[in-house]
Amino acid sequence: MSAHRNYLRWMLGTIAGASLAVAGFVLLVDPYGLYTLADMPGVNRIKPPVERYRNEIRLARADRLRPRIVITGNSRMEAGVDPDGPQLAGKNAFNLGLAGTSAAMAVGQLRHLAAGAAPPERVIAGLEFVDALTERPVHAAALPPPLPAPDRGWRSHLWRADALYSFASLKDALVTVAIQHDPDAATATLRGHNPLQQYHQAARTEGYSALFGQRAAENTRKLAAAADGGLDTPAVRAQVAALIDGAAAGNPGVAVDMVIYPYHAQLLALFEGAKLWPRFEAWKALLVAEVEAGRQRHPHARIAVHDFSGYGPVQCEAIPAPGSAARTRWYWEAGHFKPALGELIVARVLGTTDDGMPAGFGVRLERDTLAANRARIAGERADCIARQASVFDGVTRDVAREHARRTGLRAMAGHHAGIAPAAIE
Amino acid sequence: MLFNSHAFLFGFLPVVLLAYFAAARRGREYGNLVLALASLFFYAWWDVRYLPLLLASIAGNYACSLRIRAAQGPARRRWLVAALAANLALLGWYKYAGFFAAGVAQATGWHLPALHIVLPIGISFFTFTQIAFLVDTARGHVSESRFLHYLLFVTYFPHLIAGPVLHHGEMMPQFGDDRNRWPRAVNFAVGGSVFFIGLAKKVLVADNLAPYANVLFADPQEVSLLVAWGGVLAYAFQLYFDFSGYSDMAIGLSRLFGVQLPLNFASPYKAASIMEFWRRWHMTLSRFLRDYLYIPLGGNRRGPARRSANLMATMLLGGLWHGAGWNYVIWGGLHGLYLVTGQAWRGLAQRMGWRGGPAGRLAGWALTFAAVCVAWVFFRAPDLDTALAILAGMAGEHGVQLPATIGAHLGAHLGGLKAALDGLGIGWYQGGTARFVETWGWVAAAAVVAFAMPNTQQIMHRFAPALDAGGPREAAVRLAWRPARRHAVLIGTLAVLGVLSLNRPTDFLYFQF
DSSP, X not given: OOHHHHHHHHHHHHHHXXXXXXHHHHHHHOTTSSSOSOOOTTTTSSBOOOOSSHHHHHHHHHHHHOOSEEEEOSHHHHHHOOTTSTTTTTSOEEEOOOTTOOHHHHHHHHHHHHTSSSOOSEEEEEEOSGGGEESSOOOTTSOOOOOOOOOOSGGGGHHHHHHHSSHHHHHHHHHHHHGGGOTTSOOBXXXXXXXXXXXXXXXXXXOHHHHHHHHHHHHHHHHHTTTTOEEOHHHHHHHHHHHHHHHHHSOTTOXXXXXXXXOOHHHHHHHHHTTOHHHHHHHHHXXXXXXXXXXXXXXXXXXXXXXXXXXXXXXXXXXXXTTOOOOOSSEEETTEEOHHHXXXXXXXXXXXOOTXXXXXXXXXXXXXXXXXXXXXXXXXHHHHHHHOHHHHHHHHHHHHHHHHHHHHHHHHHHHHTTTOHHHHO | OOTTSHIIIIIIHHHHHHHHHHXXXXXXXXXXXXXXHHHHHHHHHHOGGGHHHHHHHHHHHHHHHHHHHHOOHHHHHHHHHHHHHHHHHXXXXXXXXXXXXXXXXXXXXXXXXXOOOOOOTXXXXXXXXXXXXXXXXXXXXXXXXXXXXXXXXXXXXXXXXXXXXXXXXXXXXXXXXXXXXXXXXXXXXXXXXXXXXXXXXXIIIIHHHHHHXXXXXXXXXXXXXXHHHHHHHHHHHHHHHHHHHHHHHHHHHHHHTTOOOBOOOSOGGGOSSHHHHHHHSSHXXXXXXXXXXXXXXXXXXXXXXXHHHHHHHHHHHHHHHHOSSHHHHHHHHHHHHHHHHHHHHHHHHHXXXXXXXXXXXXXXXXXXXXXXXXXXXXXHOSSHHHHHHHHHHHTTTTOOEEEHHHHHXXXXXXXXXXXXXXXXXXXXXXXXXXXXHHHHHHHHHHHIIIIISOOHHHHTGGGOOSBTOOOGGGTTOTTOOOXXXXXXXXXXXXXXXXXXXXXSOOXXXXXXX
């Protein structure tokens, strides 16, 4: 046999052997909780958050667990509500919330579950006001954007091969083994909760003030861009209607609880500063109207909107001063709440008693309670300003700075318009 | 179709190899026909609508080459000029019409309708390849002109999309070589190894650097010195390993069929002068520009002033070849200036009798690499404002800052160093620690491979992986490849890591040129 033939045999043998070893290792460690061949403490019991095929993996797990209660939403729900927490433990709940996704994703998830053998009995859906904002005004009569159609056919299953045999899967399997003894490692539960463990380390080294500050800077920039825009009414209507229909498709008696997030006072003040407040209230009214329409279409379903926004003692939690090692109880930063607050939300939604529930936290919205709700928030705001004036002052400063920056950019764009308008725009 | 995709590696390539050798067994030209058809299929996979354009270009140029060959005297020149004009018009329309229209609109204030012309992939490469063929035909340098060989020379799939720019003289004889009718273990061993090294460069290095470059070029506002340099170096190495990886993969694939492609890379970042850089970077394009532009313009035969003008013209057009945009013109212009300065410096050093020595070579290398990186900023930036913002950061206009987390760790464990950094005026910014560390980690790893490791041709030199590969001086290189078990396991492992990364196939950067 020639040296080159022998070489080729060894090279191909290495490829085949190493490939089998990789697939076997991923199968055994099971970083995505897909196979459950072996649950080994200290080896693979704790799982890292899923970065790829997040929705596919979530749904595959949900298909296996057949949850009775399903939580949907974005990162606020994903990080804030623990299906294994005191309120939901033993109730077979599952968190389908995914960071960076909109209601369209939740609609797809609910349609998937409705088509399965065990559609959920209750859906707790977090709704994001910021997603409804546009940078330019939208005509209310505009056509809603089409919701994504579910991907069917053999291509929709290719992710399973990739989740077993790919560099990313191998890396995730190695990460899984590595994080077993790291209390601050990023993790996620098999029921979909991502507790943002890694924030503990960041909070210790940089402080909560830095966490709030960094996120506030991002939010200021993002929301200031929407200051002169509008509310995407057609999209909101279409998504909420589809959400209700999706939940009721598999179970006409389903309970749907729509949750308006408990944004921290800093973020609510930013809504005000960026001239978004009227749109915030209009958005709530839209939700209420769509829920009423949903009740007409699905008379056996129990559909409600719960407003957790406001300036109450919870949302007005003090932000530790720069350099302070103090910890917060409810919030990581203004946009993301801790599971402790998620427990209060779930308790309110499920109607269970919770001794720690502050009065006025979570209000059920109906057409005839909208005005009273506005009054409640206005009253809370006055108290919050009295207690946390620095929060409002800080937001005012940030908004003014961002306004100046944007004005400068616009001026610069005008200055350069004669040279390269396309580049600036 | 991408070389770094499952469809290519597990579908197209095995089928074409089997079909080629089965056909070639019956006769050399049957194999060539299969290879040509497979190449056309490979091209059509991207967008079948542009296949007629490619075929029309090939048929038209082949017909012109026959007329040029048959004509004598002024008629030959007229045919050549007409054929070149047609090629340049085609290239100009697809590549530059939108740019030209936008420029006219901007200069005159006219509201011209925007031209949205899709650039047929590989058009620059197949047009240049054919221009060289036409010119050489007119010069009487073409010795073989069978249509099938010409078709294969232009469309040959390992090079069709992103080069190397082939020369008929070195390719067409190989398509007639009877030794390539049968699969040979040596070709598979060498070709496969080169291919997998290239795949690893692309998917393990270039693709992992890309996000760190992208994030800088997407938003470079008030970026500080180390962050700016980190992103620019990430791009410099991304482009290097992307293109170098593609070139290796092309060479490796071709070798499976027994055909050697020309070298396109020879560790350009090790160059100690800008002239040396251009002898090592995109070698076949440099060769084309030298033979068919710089030398016809007069090269260096008409004095230093004319040489400088020729260099500037060649590099400006070379820049414009890469894309229709002012940033590419600036990039080409910068390299033209570098070359003019480099030539002047070399002349001065020779007159002064200064040889430089190791320190001079080190300084030359550092200066060359820094100058190349500065030029890459224009090459990569989407517009002039972005490029200038990044250059301001690289020049330290926004200070030197490090992540606050690093500062906290230094303060806790190396308080003296932290104090020293504070004393130097280094600032600390919140967040972004992981990105900073990962950027510089990947840049350092890529730098080690680019600067300290032998390149693919040096590793494979004993087995002539490509035309002009290596020479006696390469003989003692570390990691020299041979068909041994140890190397098979090493390359096999590299292959698995590469194949494992095929789940996120990304375009090659040179596809857009």
